Amino acid sequence: NAGVTQTPKFRVLKTGQSMTLLCAQDMNHEYMYWYRQDPGMGLRLIHYSVGEGTTAKGEVPDGYNVSRLKKQNFLLGLESAAPSQTSVYFCASEGGSYNEQFFGPGTRLTVL
Amino acid sequence: RKEVEQDPGPFNVPEGATVAFNCTYSNSASQSFFWYRQDCRKEPKLLMSVYSSGNEDGRFTAQLNRASQYISLLIRDSKLSDSATYLCVVNPFIVGSSNTGKLIFGQGTTLQVKP
Numbered sequence: 001n002a003g004v005t006q007t008p009k010f011r012v013l014k015t016g017q018s019m020t021l022l023c024a025q026d027m028n029h030e031y032m033y034w035y036r037q038d039p040g041m042g043l044r045l046i047h048y049s050v051g052e053g054t055t056a057k058g059e060v061p062d063g064y065n066v067s068r069l070k071k072q073n074f075l076l077g078l079e080s081a082a083p084s085q086t087s088v089y090f091c092a093s094e095g096g097s098y099n100e101q102f103f104g105p106g107t108r109l110t111v112l
Numbered sequence: 113r114k115e116v117e118q119d120p121g122p123f124n125v126p127e128g129a130t131v132a133f134n135c136t137y138s139n140s141a142s143q144s145f146f147w148y149r150q151d152c153r154k155e156p157k158l159l160m161s162v163y164s165s166g167n168e169d170g171r172f173t174a175q176l177n178r179a180s181q182y183i184s185l186l187i188r189d190s191k192l193s194d195s196a197t198y199l200c201v202v203n204p205f206i207v208g209s210s211n212t213g214k215l216i217f218g219q220g221t222t223l224q225v226k227p
Binding site: 033040041042043045048058088090096098099100101102103104105106 | 116144146153154155156157158161199203214215217218219220
């Protein structure tokens, strides 16, 4: 099992450009999450999904959109990137007896 | 008050030392608790789930004190490879709403084990 994978690993955007981050999991988990992590701050939830075709807002959803067309994939979109969106983005899926979350390796995004 | 609070450290300890981290949480109805480990520029990885009676995994022991709303992680016989940031994570359960597993992360405690 690959677990949770994310593409791309790194990306540099100019202000106003758009991009999509892809998260894939092969553990048949229903719940998936997108977080951002900034220096000196904890992980903050952007959006999440409790199943195929459903999404919901987290703590910091502004400027992002998501889609969950297939159970194994969770996409995070930036329609018009801003320097404030420079961050490390982690995807996670949830499973296990105690609803543990398993994280992908992250995407490092810089917006100039 | 933050929902999950940790002493950010850093904790600098020699190899072989025993070190303990504490974490407090604000939601008394919280149901699940975890310790994650995060290495520099890497993703968080689950270290331990914290059971109500406390649990041990090798050199690591986790304790939960619901009355005082804190969780602890004890690392015995520290290794150089234990150097990392340790994240205290709480799954709050809101009575009357579905538990969607939205974890609350502490900012992490940094451990540096020196030779």
